[in-house]
Amino acid sequence: MLTAAQVLAQNNFGNTRSGGLAGPMGLFLIILLAIVTVLLIRNMNSRLRRLPERFPAPGEDAQAGTVEAEALAVDTVAGPTESGGRPADSTEQQARR
Template identity: 60%
Template sequence: MLTAAQVLAENNFGDTRTGGLAGPMGLFLILLLATATILLIRNMNARLRRLPDRFPQQTPPTDPTRAEAAVADPTDGTGARDSSTPAPNGHQQHRNG
Protein backbone atom coordinates (compact mmCIF):
# COMPACT_ATOMS: atom_id res chain seq x y z
CA MET A 1 0.00 0.00 0.00
CA LEU A 2 1.30 3.45 -0.96
CA THR A 3 1.64 6.12 1.65
CA ALA A 4 0.76 9.79 1.07
CA ALA A 5 4.45 10.78 0.91
CA GLN A 6 5.15 8.18 -1.80
CA VAL A 7 2.19 9.38 -3.88
CA LEU A 8 3.28 13.01 -3.61
CA ALA A 9 6.91 12.18 -4.34
CA GLU A 10 6.10 10.19 -7.47
CA ASN A 11 7.05 11.86 -10.75
CA ASN A 12 3.94 11.83 -12.95
CA PHE A 13 5.29 14.29 -15.47
CA GLY A 14 7.06 11.80 -17.70
CA ASP A 15 10.71 11.77 -18.69
CA THR A 16 12.15 15.26 -18.25
CA ARG A 17 15.18 14.53 -20.44
CA THR A 18 13.37 14.27 -23.78
CA GLY A 19 11.88 17.23 -25.57
CA GLY A 20 14.00 19.73 -23.69
CA LEU A 21 13.15 22.59 -26.04
CA ALA A 22 10.94 24.55 -23.63
CA GLY A 23 13.85 26.07 -21.66
CA PRO A 24 15.83 27.41 -24.63
CA MET A 25 12.66 28.56 -26.39
CA GLY A 26 11.53 30.44 -23.28
CA LEU A 27 14.94 32.09 -22.98
CA PHE A 28 14.80 33.08 -26.66
CA LEU A 29 11.35 34.64 -26.24
CA ILE A 30 12.41 36.56 -23.12
CA LEU A 31 15.50 37.91 -24.88
CA LEU A 32 13.44 38.81 -27.95
CA LEU A 33 10.87 40.71 -25.88
CA ALA A 34 13.59 42.48 -23.88
CA THR A 35 15.34 43.55 -27.11
CA ALA A 36 12.08 44.82 -28.60
CA THR A 37 11.32 46.77 -25.42
CA ILE A 38 14.77 48.38 -25.37
CA LEU A 39 14.47 49.39 -29.03
CA LEU A 40 11.00 50.84 -28.50
CA ILE A 41 12.18 52.87 -25.50
CA ARG A 42 15.14 54.24 -27.46
CA ASN A 43 12.88 55.19 -30.37
CA MET A 44 10.42 56.93 -28.05
CA ASN A 45 13.19 58.88 -26.33
CA ALA A 46 14.57 60.03 -29.69
CA ARG A 47 11.12 61.24 -30.75
CA LEU A 48 10.59 63.06 -27.45
CA ARG A 49 13.95 64.83 -27.78
CA ARG A 50 12.87 66.20 -31.18
CA LEU A 51 9.77 67.88 -29.70
CA PRO A 52 10.03 71.57 -28.83
CA ASP A 53 10.22 72.57 -25.17
CA ARG A 54 7.08 74.65 -25.47
CA PHE A 55 4.34 74.61 -28.03
CA PRO A 56 2.99 77.91 -29.34
CA GLN A 57 -0.31 79.02 -27.85
CA GLN A 58 -3.11 77.83 -30.09
CA THR A 59 -5.72 80.53 -30.70
CA PRO A 60 -8.59 80.29 -33.13
CA PRO A 61 -8.21 82.43 -36.24
CA THR A 62 -10.01 85.75 -35.96
CA ASP A 63 -12.26 86.75 -38.81
CA PRO A 64 -13.66 90.29 -38.40
CA THR A 65 -16.74 89.54 -40.51
CA ARG A 66 -17.76 86.56 -38.38
CA ALA A 67 -16.93 88.17 -35.04
CA GLU A 68 -19.78 90.68 -35.40
CA ALA A 69 -22.35 88.12 -36.54
CA ALA A 70 -25.12 87.45 -34.08
CA VAL A 71 -25.62 83.87 -32.98
CA ALA A 72 -29.15 82.81 -32.08
CA ASP A 73 -29.69 81.18 -28.70
CA PRO A 74 -30.96 77.60 -29.34
CA THR A 75 -32.58 77.52 -25.88
CA ASP A 76 -34.85 80.56 -26.37
CA GLY A 77 -37.66 78.34 -27.64
CA THR A 78 -38.04 79.90 -31.06
CA GLY A 79 -35.92 77.33 -32.82
CA ALA A 80 -34.25 80.09 -34.85
CA ARG A 81 -30.83 79.39 -36.15
CA ASP A 82 -28.31 81.76 -37.65
CA SER A 83 -27.55 80.31 -41.06
CA SER A 84 -24.52 82.58 -41.60
CA THR A 85 -22.45 80.65 -39.03
CA PRO A 86 -23.13 76.95 -39.53
CA ALA A 87 -21.73 74.61 -36.93
CA PRO A 88 -19.01 72.34 -38.33
CA ASN A 89 -19.65 68.64 -38.36
CA GLY A 90 -17.17 66.12 -36.94
CA HIS A 91 -15.15 65.84 -40.15
CA GLN A 92 -14.74 69.61 -40.42
CA GLN A 93 -13.75 69.92 -36.78
CA HIS A 94 -10.85 67.52 -37.27
CA ARG A 95 -9.81 69.14 -40.51
CA ASN A 96 -9.94 72.68 -39.12
CA GLY A 97 -8.31 71.86 -35.78
Protein backbone atom coordinates in the same frame (compact mmCIF):
# COMPACT_ATOMS: atom_id res chain seq x y z
CA MET B 1 -0.39 -0.35 0.41
CA LEU B 2 1.05 3.11 -0.34
CA THR B 3 1.47 5.66 2.35
CA ALA B 4 0.71 9.35 1.87
CA ALA B 5 4.44 10.19 1.55
CA GLN B 6 4.92 7.59 -1.17
CA VAL B 7 1.91 8.90 -3.14
CA LEU B 8 3.22 12.46 -2.96
CA ALA B 9 6.76 11.38 -3.90
CA GLN B 10 5.71 9.64 -7.12
CA ASN B 11 6.67 11.25 -10.41
CA ASN B 12 3.44 11.42 -12.39
CA PHE B 13 4.72 13.93 -14.92
CA GLY B 14 6.18 11.46 -17.40
CA ASN B 15 9.56 11.75 -19.03
CA THR B 16 10.53 15.38 -18.64
CA ARG B 17 13.90 15.07 -20.44
CA SER B 18 12.61 14.43 -23.97
CA GLY B 19 11.99 17.51 -26.07
CA GLY B 20 13.96 19.78 -23.77
CA LEU B 21 13.59 22.79 -26.08
CA ALA B 22 11.38 24.87 -23.79
CA GLY B 23 14.28 26.32 -21.78
CA PRO B 24 16.38 27.60 -24.70
CA MET B 25 13.30 28.79 -26.59
CA GLY B 26 12.09 30.72 -23.54
CA LEU B 27 15.51 32.33 -23.12
CA PHE B 28 15.51 33.32 -26.80
CA LEU B 29 12.07 34.93 -26.49
CA ILE B 30 13.04 36.84 -23.34
CA ILE B 31 16.21 38.18 -24.98
CA LEU B 32 14.25 39.10 -28.13
CA LEU B 33 11.65 40.98 -26.09
CA ALA B 34 14.40 42.82 -24.17
CA ILE B 35 16.06 43.93 -27.41
CA VAL B 36 12.75 45.10 -28.89
CA THR B 37 11.99 47.02 -25.69
CA VAL B 38 15.36 48.80 -25.75
CA LEU B 39 14.90 49.76 -29.41
CA LEU B 40 11.39 51.02 -28.73
CA ILE B 41 12.58 53.18 -25.83
CA ARG B 42 15.39 54.66 -27.94
CA ASN B 43 12.96 55.45 -30.76
CA MET B 44 10.47 57.13 -28.46
CA ASN B 45 13.22 59.19 -26.79
CA SER B 46 14.41 60.47 -30.17
CA ARG B 47 10.83 61.41 -31.10
CA LEU B 48 10.35 63.23 -27.78
CA ARG B 49 13.55 65.22 -28.31
CA ARG B 50 12.17 66.54 -31.62
CA LEU B 51 9.07 67.99 -29.97
CA PRO B 52 9.06 71.67 -29.03
CA GLU B 53 9.57 72.54 -25.38
CA ARG B 54 6.23 74.27 -25.13
CA PHE B 55 3.14 74.11 -27.25
CA PRO B 56 1.13 77.27 -27.91
CA ALA B 57 -2.02 77.87 -25.90
CA PRO B 58 -5.25 76.83 -27.63
CA GLY B 59 -6.17 80.46 -28.36
CA GLU B 60 -2.73 81.25 -29.77
CA ASP B 61 -2.74 78.13 -31.92
CA ALA B 62 -5.58 79.35 -34.13
CA GLN B 63 -3.94 82.74 -34.67
CA ALA B 64 -0.52 81.23 -35.38
CA GLY B 65 -2.04 78.80 -37.86
CA THR B 66 -3.70 81.57 -39.88
CA VAL B 67 -0.52 83.67 -39.94
CA GLU B 68 1.50 80.69 -41.15
CA ALA B 69 -1.13 79.84 -43.77
CA GLU B 70 -1.12 83.44 -45.06
CA ALA B 71 2.68 83.47 -45.22
CA LEU B 72 2.66 80.18 -47.11
CA ALA B 73 0.03 81.50 -49.54
CA VAL B 74 2.12 84.62 -50.22
CA ASP B 75 5.23 82.50 -50.84
CA THR B 76 3.46 80.22 -53.29
CA VAL B 77 1.89 83.12 -55.21
CA ALA B 78 5.11 85.13 -55.42
CA GLY B 79 7.25 82.10 -56.15
CA PRO B 80 10.75 81.52 -54.88
CA THR B 81 13.00 84.56 -54.70
CA GLU B 82 16.72 85.09 -54.53
CA SER B 83 18.32 86.95 -51.65
CA GLY B 84 17.98 90.26 -53.59
CA GLY B 85 14.20 89.94 -53.76
CA ARG B 86 14.09 89.03 -57.45
CA PRO B 87 12.33 85.85 -58.54
CA ALA B 88 14.71 82.94 -58.73
CA ASP B 89 15.49 81.53 -62.17
CA SER B 90 13.75 78.27 -62.85
CA THR B 91 15.72 75.33 -64.09
CA GLU B 92 14.24 75.76 -67.58
CA GLN B 93 15.44 79.35 -67.75
CA GLN B 94 18.88 78.35 -66.54
CA ALA B 95 19.06 75.57 -69.14
CA ARG B 96 18.26 78.02 -71.97
CA ARG B 97 21.21 80.25 -71.05
